[in-house]
Protein backbone atom coordinates (compact mmCIF):
# COMPACT_ATOMS: atom_id res chain seq x y z
CA UNK A 1 0.00 0.00 0.00
CA UNK A 2 1.30 3.44 -0.87
CA UNK A 3 2.03 5.92 1.86
CA UNK A 4 -0.45 8.66 2.58
CA UNK A 5 0.44 11.87 0.81
CA UNK A 6 -0.39 13.77 3.84
CA UNK A 7 -1.69 16.11 6.18
CA UNK A 8 -3.70 14.81 9.04
CA UNK A 9 -1.35 12.55 10.98
CA UNK A 10 -3.17 9.48 12.20
CA UNK A 11 -2.77 10.36 15.87
CA UNK A 12 -4.26 13.79 15.34
CA UNK A 13 -7.04 12.22 13.35
CA UNK A 14 -7.72 9.59 15.93
CA UNK A 15 -7.96 11.69 19.07
CA UNK A 16 -11.46 12.03 20.49
CA UNK A 17 -13.42 15.19 19.82
CA UNK A 18 -13.75 16.21 23.40
CA UNK A 19 -10.10 15.72 24.14
CA UNK A 20 -7.13 18.00 24.44
CA UNK A 21 -7.06 21.42 22.91
CA UNK A 22 -10.63 22.15 23.71
CA UNK A 23 -11.09 25.85 24.35
CA UNK A 24 -14.07 27.74 25.58
CA UNK A 25 -15.91 30.55 23.91
CA UNK A 26 -13.48 33.09 25.39
CA UNK A 27 -10.59 31.37 23.61
CA UNK A 28 -12.52 31.39 20.33
CA UNK A 29 -13.36 35.08 20.84
CA UNK A 30 -9.74 35.98 21.46
CA UNK A 31 -8.69 34.25 18.24
CA UNK A 32 -10.86 36.65 16.26
CA UNK A 33 -8.72 39.74 15.44
CA UNK A 34 -11.81 41.93 14.99
CA UNK A 35 -13.07 40.94 18.45
CA UNK A 36 -9.67 41.63 19.99
CA UNK A 37 -9.54 45.07 18.34
CA UNK A 38 -13.03 45.86 19.66
CA UNK A 39 -12.21 44.62 23.17
CA UNK A 40 -9.02 46.70 23.23
CA UNK A 41 -10.86 49.79 21.96
CA UNK A 42 -13.78 49.42 24.38
CA UNK A 43 -11.42 48.62 27.27
CA UNK A 44 -9.39 51.73 26.49
CA UNK A 45 -12.58 53.81 26.29
CA UNK A 46 -13.74 52.52 29.68
CA UNK A 47 -10.34 53.31 31.23
CA UNK A 48 -10.39 56.70 29.52
CA UNK A 49 -13.72 57.49 31.21
CA UNK A 50 -13.01 55.94 34.61
CA UNK A 51 -9.65 57.68 34.96
CA UNK A 52 -11.10 61.16 34.40
CA UNK A 53 -11.05 62.24 38.09
CA UNK A 54 -7.31 61.56 38.20
CA UNK A 55 -6.01 61.95 34.70
CA UNK A 56 -8.19 64.63 33.12
CA UNK A 57 -5.93 67.71 32.76
CA UNK A 58 -8.75 70.15 33.62
CA UNK A 59 -12.14 70.21 35.31
CA UNK A 60 -14.94 69.64 32.76
CA UNK A 61 -16.37 73.14 33.17
CA UNK A 62 -13.09 75.07 33.63
CA UNK A 63 -12.69 77.83 31.04
CA UNK A 64 -9.52 79.58 29.88
CA UNK A 65 -9.46 82.50 27.52
CA UNK A 66 -6.40 81.20 25.67
CA UNK A 67 -8.21 77.89 24.98
CA UNK A 68 -11.18 79.42 23.10
CA UNK A 69 -11.41 77.51 19.81
CA UNK A 70 -7.79 76.39 20.29
CA UNK A 71 -6.66 73.90 17.63
CA UNK A 72 -5.38 70.42 18.58
CA UNK A 73 -1.91 70.21 20.11
CA UNK A 74 -2.13 73.65 21.69
CA UNK A 75 0.05 73.67 24.83
CA UNK A 76 -1.98 72.25 27.74
CA UNK A 77 -4.86 71.29 25.43
CA UNK A 78 -3.98 68.17 23.45
CA UNK A 79 -7.26 68.09 21.50
CA UNK A 80 -7.75 71.84 21.56
CA UNK A 81 -10.44 73.94 23.25
CA UNK A 82 -14.15 74.54 22.53
CA UNK A 83 -15.96 77.82 21.85
CA UNK A 84 -16.20 78.57 25.61
CA UNK A 85 -12.46 77.91 26.22
CA UNK A 86 -12.98 74.48 27.88
CA UNK A 87 -10.47 71.70 27.35
CA UNK A 88 -11.90 69.17 24.85
CA UNK A 89 -9.86 66.18 26.10
CA UNK A 90 -10.99 66.70 29.68
CA UNK A 91 -14.64 67.09 28.68
CA UNK A 92 -14.43 63.96 26.52
CA UNK A 93 -13.06 62.02 29.49
CA UNK A 94 -15.82 63.21 31.82
CA UNK A 95 -18.41 62.70 29.08
CA UNK A 96 -17.21 59.13 28.63
CA UNK A 97 -17.83 58.48 32.30
CA UNK A 98 -21.37 59.76 31.90
CA UNK A 99 -21.93 57.55 28.87
CA UNK A 100 -20.63 54.51 30.75
CA UNK A 101 -23.00 55.26 33.60
CA UNK A 102 -25.89 55.63 31.15
CA UNK A 103 -24.97 52.25 29.61
CA UNK A 104 -25.02 50.53 32.99
CA UNK A 105 -28.46 52.02 33.78
CA UNK A 106 -29.88 50.97 30.41
CA UNK A 107 -28.49 47.46 30.65
CA UNK A 108 -29.57 46.82 34.23
CA UNK A 109 -33.11 48.11 33.71
CA UNK A 110 -33.56 46.26 30.41
CA UNK A 111 -32.22 43.00 31.83
CA UNK A 112 -34.28 43.29 35.02
CA UNK A 113 -37.47 43.99 33.11
CA UNK A 114 -36.96 41.67 30.14
CA UNK A 115 -35.18 38.50 31.28
CA UNK A 116 -37.31 37.47 34.29
CA UNK A 117 -40.48 38.25 32.31
CA UNK A 118 -39.25 36.08 29.43
CA UNK A 119 -38.37 33.25 31.83
CA UNK A 120 -41.77 33.37 33.52
CA UNK A 121 -43.71 33.58 30.24
CA UNK A 122 -41.68 30.83 28.57
CA UNK A 123 -41.28 28.41 31.47
CA UNK A 124 -44.45 28.82 33.53
CA UNK A 125 -46.70 29.90 30.65
CA UNK A 126 -50.29 29.88 31.99
CA UNK A 127 -52.00 33.26 32.36
CA UNK A 128 -48.67 35.07 32.69
CA UNK A 129 -47.69 34.35 29.11
CA UNK A 130 -50.48 36.20 27.26
CA UNK A 131 -50.43 39.08 29.79
CA UNK A 132 -46.66 39.59 29.50
CA UNK A 133 -46.86 39.24 25.74
CA UNK A 134 -49.52 41.92 25.62
CA UNK A 135 -47.46 44.26 27.81
CA UNK A 136 -44.42 43.64 25.63
CA UNK A 137 -46.40 44.37 22.47
CA UNK A 138 -47.74 47.61 23.96
CA UNK A 139 -44.23 48.77 24.97
CA UNK A 140 -42.93 47.98 21.51
CA UNK A 141 -45.55 50.19 19.91
CA UNK A 142 -44.44 53.21 21.98
CA UNK A 143 -42.28 55.70 20.06
CA UNK A 144 -39.13 55.60 22.25
CA UNK A 145 -37.45 58.85 21.34
CA UNK A 146 -40.71 60.85 21.58
CA UNK A 147 -41.35 59.34 25.00
CA UNK A 148 -37.85 60.32 26.17
CA UNK A 149 -38.30 63.89 24.93
CA UNK A 150 -41.62 64.07 26.80
CA UNK A 151 -39.96 62.69 29.92
CA UNK A 152 -37.13 65.26 29.79
CA UNK A 153 -39.71 68.01 29.35
CA UNK A 154 -41.64 66.76 32.38
CA UNK A 155 -38.89 65.95 34.87
CA UNK A 156 -35.90 67.84 33.48
CA UNK A 157 -32.47 66.33 32.69
CA UNK A 158 -32.43 63.26 34.91
CA UNK A 159 -30.03 60.74 33.36
CA UNK A 160 -30.95 57.79 35.60
CA UNK A 161 -34.70 58.19 35.01
CA UNK A 162 -34.31 58.73 31.27
CA UNK A 163 -31.97 55.81 30.70
CA UNK A 164 -34.00 53.62 33.06
CA UNK A 165 -37.08 54.33 30.93
CA UNK A 166 -35.09 53.65 27.79
CA UNK A 167 -34.02 50.32 29.30
CA UNK A 168 -37.67 49.40 29.92
CA UNK A 169 -38.50 50.39 26.34
CA UNK A 170 -35.90 47.95 24.97
CA UNK A 171 -36.77 45.23 27.51
CA UNK A 172 -39.25 43.56 25.08
CA UNK A 173 -36.30 42.59 22.89
CA UNK A 174 -34.94 40.54 25.83
CA UNK A 175 -38.42 39.32 26.73
CA UNK A 176 -39.11 37.92 23.28
CA UNK A 177 -35.66 36.42 22.92
CA UNK A 178 -35.66 34.70 26.32
CA UNK A 179 -39.27 33.52 25.98
CA UNK A 180 -38.49 31.97 22.58
CA UNK A 181 -35.39 30.17 23.80
CA UNK A 182 -37.11 28.96 26.97
CA UNK A 183 -40.08 27.64 25.00
CA UNK A 184 -37.64 25.60 22.95
CA UNK A 185 -35.74 24.30 25.97
CA UNK A 186 -38.51 23.60 28.50
CA UNK A 187 -39.64 20.42 26.74
CA UNK A 188 -36.16 19.02 26.25
CA UNK A 189 -35.67 15.59 27.76
CA UNK A 190 -32.87 16.80 30.03
CA UNK A 191 -35.24 19.32 31.62
CA UNK A 192 -37.77 16.52 32.20
CA UNK A 193 -34.95 14.43 33.63
CA UNK A 194 -34.05 17.27 36.01
CA UNK A 195 -37.70 17.48 37.15
CA UNK A 196 -37.85 13.74 37.68
CA UNK A 197 -34.57 13.89 39.61
CA UNK A 198 -36.37 16.17 42.07
CA UNK A 199 -34.66 19.47 41.25
CA UNK A 200 -36.63 22.52 42.32
CA UNK A 201 -38.00 24.83 39.67
CA UNK A 202 -35.55 27.54 40.74
CA UNK A 203 -32.61 25.17 40.29
CA UNK A 204 -33.84 23.99 36.91
CA UNK A 205 -34.19 27.58 35.76
CA UNK A 206 -30.84 28.57 37.25
CA UNK A 207 -28.92 25.53 36.02
CA UNK A 208 -30.50 24.57 32.71
CA UNK A 209 -32.73 27.33 31.39
CA UNK A 210 -30.55 30.35 32.20
CA UNK A 211 -27.58 28.51 30.72
CA UNK A 212 -29.46 28.08 27.47
CA UNK A 213 -30.37 31.78 27.27
CA UNK A 214 -27.00 33.19 28.29
CA UNK A 215 -25.52 33.36 24.80
CA UNK A 216 -28.43 35.16 23.11
CA UNK A 217 -28.73 37.53 26.08
CA UNK A 218 -25.03 38.46 25.96
CA UNK A 219 -25.26 39.07 22.22
CA UNK A 220 -28.45 41.10 22.56
CA UNK A 221 -26.80 43.19 25.29
CA UNK A 222 -24.09 44.35 22.95
CA UNK A 223 -26.69 45.60 20.48
CA UNK A 224 -28.70 47.26 23.26
CA UNK A 225 -25.54 49.01 24.47
CA UNK A 226 -24.75 50.20 20.94
CA UNK A 227 -28.29 51.60 20.66
CA UNK A 228 -28.09 53.08 24.17
CA UNK A 229 -24.91 55.01 23.36
CA UNK A 230 -26.56 56.46 20.27
CA UNK A 231 -29.79 57.38 22.09
CA UNK A 232 -28.00 59.01 24.99
CA UNK A 233 -25.89 61.05 22.58
CA UNK A 234 -29.03 61.93 20.60
CA UNK A 235 -30.98 63.33 23.55
CA UNK A 236 -27.97 65.37 24.67
CA UNK A 237 -27.46 66.52 21.10
CA UNK A 238 -31.07 67.72 21.02
CA UNK A 239 -30.23 69.84 24.05
CA UNK A 240 -32.36 67.86 26.49
CA UNK A 241 -29.46 66.75 28.70
CA UNK A 242 -27.93 68.56 31.64
CA UNK A 243 -25.90 71.48 30.16
CA UNK A 244 -23.73 71.65 33.28
CA UNK A 245 -22.37 68.13 32.67
CA UNK A 246 -19.99 67.16 29.90
CA UNK A 247 -21.42 64.56 27.53
CA UNK A 248 -20.56 63.30 24.04
CA UNK A 249 -23.92 64.39 22.56
CA UNK A 250 -23.78 67.77 24.30
CA UNK A 251 -20.22 68.38 23.06
CA UNK A 252 -21.26 67.46 19.55
CA UNK A 253 -24.18 69.88 19.67
CA UNK A 254 -21.94 72.75 20.87
CA UNK A 255 -19.28 71.90 18.30
CA UNK A 256 -21.85 71.94 15.49
CA UNK A 257 -23.01 75.40 16.56
CA UNK A 258 -19.38 76.52 16.31
CA UNK A 259 -18.33 74.45 13.29
CA UNK A 260 -17.08 77.35 11.14
CA UNK A 261 -14.73 78.60 13.85
CA UNK A 262 -13.49 75.23 15.13
CA UNK A 263 -14.20 72.24 12.88
CA UNK A 264 -11.91 69.95 14.90
CA UNK A 265 -14.22 70.12 17.91
CA UNK A 266 -16.81 68.10 15.93
CA UNK A 267 -14.35 65.34 15.04
CA UNK A 268 -13.59 64.11 18.60
CA UNK A 269 -17.05 63.46 20.03
CA UNK A 270 -18.39 62.30 16.63
CA UNK A 271 -15.53 59.77 16.31
CA UNK A 272 -15.97 58.53 19.85
CA UNK A 273 -19.74 58.07 19.45
CA UNK A 274 -19.49 56.26 16.13
CA UNK A 275 -16.44 54.13 16.98
CA UNK A 276 -17.83 53.06 20.36
CA UNK A 277 -21.20 52.15 18.82
CA UNK A 278 -19.48 50.28 15.99
CA UNK A 279 -17.11 48.42 18.32
CA UNK A 280 -20.01 47.36 20.55
CA UNK A 281 -21.99 45.96 17.64
CA UNK A 282 -18.96 44.24 16.05
CA UNK A 283 -18.08 42.71 19.40
CA UNK A 284 -21.67 41.46 19.61
CA UNK A 285 -21.27 39.76 16.23
CA UNK A 286 -17.97 38.20 17.28
CA UNK A 287 -19.53 37.01 20.55
CA UNK A 288 -22.36 35.42 18.60
CA UNK A 289 -19.85 33.50 16.49
CA UNK A 290 -17.82 32.45 19.51
CA UNK A 291 -20.80 31.37 21.58
CA UNK A 292 -22.46 29.40 18.84
CA UNK A 293 -21.15 25.88 18.85
CA UNK A 294 -19.54 25.09 15.55
CA UNK A 295 -18.49 28.64 14.72
CA UNK A 296 -14.86 27.80 15.27
CA UNK A 297 -15.22 24.64 13.27
CA UNK A 298 -16.55 26.61 10.35
CA UNK A 299 -13.42 28.72 10.49
CA UNK A 300 -11.22 25.71 9.75
CA UNK A 301 -9.22 26.90 6.78
CA UNK A 302 -10.77 25.74 3.52
CA UNK A 303 -7.33 24.76 2.22
CA UNK A 304 -6.87 22.37 5.13
CA UNK A 305 -10.30 20.84 4.57
CA UNK A 306 -9.38 20.27 0.92
CA UNK A 307 -6.11 18.61 1.88
CA UNK A 308 -7.80 16.33 4.38
CA UNK A 309 -10.51 15.39 1.90
CA UNK A 310 -7.83 14.65 -0.69
CA UNK A 311 -5.92 12.52 1.81
CA UNK A 312 -9.06 10.47 2.40
CA UNK A 313 -9.70 10.12 -1.31
CA UNK A 314 -6.13 8.96 -2.01
CA UNK A 315 -6.36 6.37 0.76
CA UNK A 316 -9.67 5.09 -0.59
CA UNK A 317 -8.27 4.57 -4.07
CA UNK A 318 -5.36 2.62 -2.66
CA UNK A 319 -7.77 0.52 -0.67
CA UNK A 320 -10.03 -0.52 -3.55
CA UNK A 321 -9.35 -4.22 -3.46
CA UNK A 322 -12.02 -5.96 -5.42
CA UNK A 323 -13.40 -4.22 -8.47
CA UNK A 324 -15.59 -7.16 -9.47
CA UNK A 325 -17.48 -7.13 -6.16
CA UNK A 326 -18.02 -3.40 -6.67
CA UNK A 327 -19.40 -3.89 -10.14
CA UNK A 328 -21.92 -6.58 -9.10
CA UNK A 329 -23.32 -4.68 -6.18
CA UNK A 330 -26.22 -2.24 -6.17
CA UNK A 331 -24.38 -0.31 -3.46
CA UNK A 332 -20.67 -0.57 -2.90
CA UNK A 333 -19.00 1.44 -0.16
CA UNK A 334 -15.20 1.41 -0.32
CA UNK A 335 -12.71 2.94 2.09
CA UNK A 336 -15.35 5.28 3.50
CA UNK A 337 -13.99 7.74 6.02
CA UNK A 338 -15.80 10.44 7.91
CA UNK A 339 -14.07 12.98 10.12
CA UNK A 340 -14.99 16.19 11.93
CA UNK A 341 -12.74 19.21 12.40
CA UNK A 342 -11.71 19.78 15.98
CA UNK A 343 -11.32 23.14 17.59
CA UNK A 344 -7.57 22.65 17.96
CA UNK A 345 -7.23 22.39 14.16
CA UNK A 346 -7.02 18.57 14.02
CA UNK A 347 -9.78 16.20 12.97
CA UNK A 348 -11.60 13.38 14.75
CA UNK A 349 -12.20 10.41 12.55
CA UNK A 350 -15.46 8.62 13.30
CA UNK A 351 -15.58 6.26 10.30
CA UNK A 352 -12.20 4.75 9.38
CA UNK A 353 -12.25 3.04 6.03
CA UNK A 354 -15.53 1.15 5.85
CA UNK A 355 -16.12 -1.36 3.03
CA UNK A 356 -19.51 -2.90 2.44
CA UNK A 357 -21.62 -4.00 -0.49
CA UNK A 358 -25.34 -4.66 -0.97
CA UNK A 359 -26.88 -6.49 -3.92
CA UNK A 360 -30.46 -6.18 -5.14
CA UNK A 361 -32.78 -8.14 -2.89
CA UNK A 362 -30.17 -8.35 -0.12
CA UNK A 363 -30.69 -7.03 3.38
CA UNK A 364 -27.38 -6.19 5.01
CA UNK A 365 -27.35 -5.58 8.73
CA UNK A 366 -24.90 -3.04 10.08
CA UNK A 367 -24.43 -3.80 13.78
CA UNK A 368 -22.17 -2.50 16.49
CA UNK A 369 -22.21 -0.74 19.79
CA UNK A 370 -23.37 2.83 20.24
CA UNK A 371 -20.98 5.35 18.70
CA UNK A 372 -19.27 2.80 16.44
CA UNK A 373 -20.16 4.83 13.33
CA UNK A 374 -23.20 2.98 11.93
CA UNK A 375 -25.35 6.06 11.46
CA UNK A 376 -22.45 8.08 10.06
CA UNK A 377 -21.91 5.34 7.48
CA UNK A 378 -25.61 5.28 6.59
CA UNK A 379 -25.77 9.08 6.39
CA UNK A 380 -22.72 9.13 4.10
CA UNK A 381 -24.63 7.03 1.60
CA UNK A 382 -27.60 9.38 1.83
CA UNK A 383 -25.45 12.50 1.80
CA UNK A 384 -27.10 13.94 4.90
CA UNK A 385 -24.07 14.27 7.15
CA UNK A 386 -23.52 17.48 9.03
CA UNK A 387 -22.08 20.09 6.64
CA UNK A 388 -18.78 20.27 8.52
CA UNK A 389 -18.12 16.54 7.99
CA UNK A 390 -15.07 15.61 5.91
CA UNK A 391 -15.80 12.57 3.79
CA UNK A 392 -13.41 10.35 1.86
CA UNK A 393 -13.65 7.07 -0.02
CA UNK A 394 -16.32 6.04 -2.46
CA UNK A 395 -20.01 5.19 -2.32
CA UNK A 396 -20.84 3.61 -5.66
CA UNK A 397 -24.58 3.23 -6.25
CA UNK A 398 -25.66 1.55 -9.46
CA UNK A 399 -22.26 2.25 -11.03
CA UNK A 400 -21.91 5.90 -10.02
CA UNK A 401 -19.78 7.29 -7.19
CA UNK A 402 -22.15 9.39 -5.12
CA UNK A 403 -19.37 11.09 -3.16
CA UNK A 404 -17.69 12.27 -6.33
CA UNK A 405 -21.06 13.35 -7.78
CA UNK A 406 -23.12 15.06 -5.08
CA UNK A 407 -25.74 16.19 -7.62
CA UNK A 408 -26.41 12.55 -8.59
CA UNK A 409 -26.67 11.67 -4.93
CA UNK A 410 -29.18 14.47 -4.31
CA UNK A 411 -31.19 13.21 -7.28
CA UNK A 412 -31.06 9.57 -6.13
CA UNK A 413 -32.09 10.43 -2.57
CA UNK A 414 -35.83 9.98 -2.11
CA UNK A 415 -36.16 8.59 -5.64
CA UNK A 416 -33.80 5.62 -5.91
CA UNK A 417 -32.61 5.54 -2.31
CA UNK A 418 -35.26 5.62 0.41
CA UNK A 419 -34.64 6.29 4.09
CA UNK A 420 -36.45 4.97 7.13
CA UNK A 421 -35.43 6.85 10.26
CA UNK A 422 -35.18 5.77 13.87
CA UNK A 423 -37.65 8.06 15.62
CA UNK A 424 -40.92 7.88 13.70
CA UNK A 425 -42.65 10.62 15.69
CA UNK A 426 -39.96 13.26 15.41
CA UNK A 427 -39.57 12.63 11.70
CA UNK A 428 -43.12 13.68 10.88
CA UNK A 429 -44.00 17.36 10.77
CA UNK A 430 -46.61 18.04 13.47
CA UNK A 431 -48.15 20.87 11.41
CA UNK A 432 -49.36 18.71 8.51
CA UNK A 433 -51.56 15.67 8.22
CA UNK A 434 -50.02 12.32 7.44
CA UNK A 435 -51.62 12.33 4.00
CA UNK A 436 -50.45 15.85 3.13
CA UNK A 437 -46.87 14.92 4.02
CA UNK A 438 -46.88 11.73 1.98
CA UNK A 439 -48.51 13.39 -1.04
CA UNK A 440 -46.06 16.29 -0.83
CA UNK A 441 -43.10 13.87 -0.61
CA UNK A 442 -44.30 11.83 -3.56
CA UNK A 443 -44.98 14.87 -5.75
CA UNK A 444 -41.55 16.27 -4.89
CA UNK A 445 -39.86 13.29 -6.55
CA UNK A 446 -42.34 12.36 -9.25
CA UNK A 447 -44.49 14.41 -11.62
CA UNK A 448 -47.99 13.37 -10.77
CA UNK A 449 -51.30 15.08 -10.12
CA UNK A 450 -52.43 15.64 -6.55
CA UNK A 451 -55.33 13.31 -7.12
CA UNK A 452 -53.16 10.49 -8.50
CA UNK A 453 -50.65 10.96 -5.69
CA UNK A 454 -53.45 10.74 -3.11
CA UNK A 455 -54.71 7.57 -4.72
CA UNK A 456 -51.25 6.05 -4.69
CA UNK A 457 -50.59 7.06 -1.08
CA UNK A 458 -53.90 5.53 0.07
CA UNK A 459 -53.00 2.26 -1.66
CA UNK A 460 -49.54 2.31 -0.07
CA UNK A 461 -50.96 3.04 3.39
CA UNK A 462 -53.15 -0.01 2.98
CA UNK A 463 -50.13 -1.99 1.78
CA UNK A 464 -48.04 -1.17 4.83
CA UNK A 465 -50.83 -2.52 7.03
CA UNK A 466 -52.79 0.57 8.02
CA UNK A 467 -56.36 -0.54 8.56
CA UNK A 468 -58.35 2.55 7.65
CA UNK A 469 -56.12 4.48 5.20
CA UNK A 470 -58.75 7.15 4.40
CA UNK A 471 -59.06 8.01 8.09
CA UNK A 472 -55.31 7.91 8.86
CA UNK A 473 -54.61 10.02 5.75
CA UNK A 474 -56.38 12.95 7.43
CA UNK A 475 -54.79 12.54 10.88
CA UNK A 476 -51.98 14.63 12.36
CA UNK A 477 -48.84 12.83 13.63
CA UNK A 478 -49.81 13.29 17.28
CA UNK A 479 -53.05 11.41 16.60
CA UNK A 480 -51.35 8.17 15.54
CA UNK A 481 -49.31 5.59 17.46
CA UNK A 482 -45.54 5.07 17.14
CA UNK A 483 -46.03 1.84 15.21
CA UNK A 484 -48.44 3.53 12.81
CA UNK A 485 -46.01 6.44 12.40
CA UNK A 486 -43.23 4.00 11.49
CA UNK A 487 -45.51 2.39 8.89
CA UNK A 488 -46.23 5.88 7.52
CA UNK A 489 -42.50 6.54 7.22
CA UNK A 490 -41.94 3.18 5.52
CA UNK A 491 -44.74 4.14 3.16
CA UNK A 492 -42.91 7.44 2.45
CA UNK A 493 -39.59 5.63 1.91
CA UNK A 494 -40.99 3.19 -0.67
CA UNK A 495 -43.45 5.60 -2.32
CA UNK A 496 -41.07 6.57 -5.12
CA UNK A 497 -40.26 2.90 -5.78
CA UNK A 498 -36.56 3.05 -4.81
CA UNK A 499 -33.94 0.35 -5.40
CA UNK A 500 -32.21 0.76 -2.06
CA UNK A 501 -33.50 1.46 1.43
CA UNK A 502 -31.35 2.76 4.26
CA UNK A 503 -33.13 1.93 7.52
CA UNK A 504 -31.57 3.43 10.65
CA UNK A 505 -32.76 1.36 13.60
CA UNK A 506 -36.34 1.33 12.29
CA UNK A 507 -37.69 -0.75 15.16
CA UNK A 508 -35.78 0.61 18.15
CA UNK A 509 -38.55 2.93 19.31
CA UNK A 510 -41.28 0.30 18.97
CA UNK A 511 -42.61 -2.35 21.33
CA UNK A 512 -41.81 -5.97 20.65
CA UNK A 513 -45.05 -6.94 18.89
CA UNK A 514 -45.00 -3.92 16.60
CA UNK A 515 -41.28 -4.50 16.02
CA UNK A 516 -42.01 -7.99 14.68
CA UNK A 517 -44.78 -6.65 12.43
CA UNK A 518 -42.51 -3.92 11.02
CA UNK A 519 -39.73 -6.44 10.36
CA UNK A 520 -42.23 -8.66 8.54
CA UNK A 521 -43.37 -5.69 6.50
CA UNK A 522 -39.78 -4.81 5.52
CA UNK A 523 -39.16 -8.43 4.48
CA UNK A 524 -42.33 -8.49 2.37
CA UNK A 525 -41.47 -5.21 0.68
CA UNK A 526 -37.98 -6.48 -0.08
CA UNK A 527 -39.45 -9.64 -1.63
CA UNK A 528 -42.05 -7.76 -3.66
CA UNK A 529 -39.73 -5.05 -4.96
CA UNK A 530 -36.36 -6.78 -4.96
CA UNK A 531 -35.06 -4.00 -2.73
CA UNK A 532 -31.50 -3.79 -1.49
CA UNK A 533 -31.44 -2.70 2.15
CA UNK A 534 -28.91 -1.51 4.72
CA UNK A 535 -30.39 -2.04 8.14
CA UNK A 536 -28.61 -0.23 10.96
CA UNK A 537 -29.30 -1.90 14.29
CA UNK A 538 -27.88 -2.73 17.72
CA UNK A 539 -29.91 -5.85 17.87
CA UNK A 540 -28.62 -9.25 16.77
CA UNK A 541 -32.20 -10.54 17.12
CA UNK A 542 -33.22 -8.18 14.31
CA UNK A 543 -30.22 -9.31 12.26
CA UNK A 544 -31.13 -12.97 12.77
CA UNK A 545 -34.77 -12.32 11.88
CA UNK A 546 -34.36 -10.17 8.79
CA UNK A 547 -30.85 -9.88 7.36
CA UNK A 548 -29.08 -11.98 4.76
CA UNK A 549 -25.65 -10.56 5.45
CA UNK A 550 -24.17 -8.59 8.30
CA UNK A 551 -21.24 -6.25 8.88
CA UNK A 552 -20.05 -5.68 12.43
CA UNK A 553 -18.69 -2.22 13.26
CA UNK A 554 -16.37 -1.21 16.05
CA UNK A 555 -14.64 2.15 16.48
CA UNK A 556 -15.46 3.27 12.95
CA UNK A 557 -14.27 0.07 11.25
CA UNK A 558 -15.91 -3.07 9.94
CA UNK A 559 -14.32 -5.84 11.99
CA UNK A 560 -16.39 -8.76 10.72
CA UNK A 561 -18.57 -9.33 7.71
CA UNK A 562 -20.35 -12.21 6.00
CA UNK A 563 -23.64 -14.02 5.63
CA UNK A 564 -25.70 -14.14 8.79
CA UNK A 565 -25.64 -17.92 9.29
CA UNK A 566 -21.86 -18.09 9.05
CA UNK A 567 -21.30 -15.14 11.32
CA UNK A 568 -23.69 -16.55 13.92
CA UNK A 569 -22.10 -20.01 13.75
CA UNK A 570 -18.47 -18.99 13.46
CA UNK A 571 -17.88 -15.36 14.31
CA UNK A 572 -14.75 -14.16 12.53
CA UNK A 573 -13.76 -11.68 15.22
CA UNK A 574 -13.59 -11.73 18.99
CA UNK A 575 -15.76 -8.61 19.15
CA UNK A 576 -18.57 -10.30 17.18
CA UNK A 577 -18.35 -13.23 19.58
CA UNK A 578 -18.60 -10.82 22.50
CA UNK A 579 -21.67 -9.11 21.03
CA UNK A 580 -23.31 -12.44 20.25
CA UNK A 581 -22.71 -13.85 23.69
CA UNK A 582 -24.03 -10.63 25.25
CA UNK A 583 -27.18 -10.96 23.15
CA UNK A 584 -27.53 -14.64 24.11
CA UNK A 585 -26.97 -13.83 27.79
CA UNK A 586 -29.81 -11.31 27.64
CA UNK A 587 -32.09 -13.89 26.02
CA UNK A 588 -31.19 -16.48 28.65
CA UNK A 589 -31.76 -13.97 31.43
CA UNK A 590 -35.14 -13.16 29.99
CA UNK A 591 -36.01 -16.84 29.78
CA UNK A 592 -34.79 -17.29 33.34
CA UNK A 593 -36.91 -14.40 34.58
CA UNK A 594 -39.93 -15.55 32.64
CA UNK A 595 -39.54 -19.04 34.01
Ligand SMILES: Nc1ncnc2c1ncn2[C@@H]1O[C@H](COP(=O)(O)OP(=O)(O)OP(=O)(O)O)[C@@H](O)[C@H]1O
Pocket residue numbers: 017340350368369370371372373374375376377386538
Ligand atom coordinates in the same frame (compact mmCIF):
# COMPACT_ATOMS: atom_id res chain seq x y z
N1 LIG B 1 -21.37 16.39 14.05
C1 LIG B 1 -20.50 15.60 14.68
N2 LIG B 1 -19.32 16.10 15.12
C2 LIG B 1 -18.42 15.32 15.74
N3 LIG B 1 -18.61 14.00 15.99
C3 LIG B 1 -19.77 13.45 15.59
C4 LIG B 1 -20.77 14.20 14.91
N4 LIG B 1 -21.81 13.38 14.64
C5 LIG B 1 -21.47 12.17 15.12
N5 LIG B 1 -20.25 12.21 15.69
C6 LIG B 1 -19.53 11.10 16.34
O1 LIG B 1 -19.46 10.03 15.45
C7 LIG B 1 -19.40 8.82 16.18
C8 LIG B 1 -20.28 7.80 15.49
O2 LIG B 1 -21.63 8.25 15.59
P1 LIG B 1 -22.84 7.38 15.00
O3 LIG B 1 -24.07 8.19 15.21
O4 LIG B 1 -22.53 6.94 13.63
O5 LIG B 1 -22.83 6.15 15.97
P2 LIG B 1 -23.80 4.91 15.95
O6 LIG B 1 -22.94 3.71 15.83
O7 LIG B 1 -24.88 5.07 14.94
O8 LIG B 1 -24.38 4.98 17.42
P3 LIG B 1 -25.90 4.86 17.90
O9 LIG B 1 -26.22 3.42 17.74
O10 LIG B 1 -25.84 5.29 19.33
O11 LIG B 1 -26.73 5.75 17.03
C9 LIG B 1 -19.84 9.13 17.59
O12 LIG B 1 -18.71 9.07 18.43
C10 LIG B 1 -20.34 10.55 17.50
O13 LIG B 1 -20.04 11.25 18.69
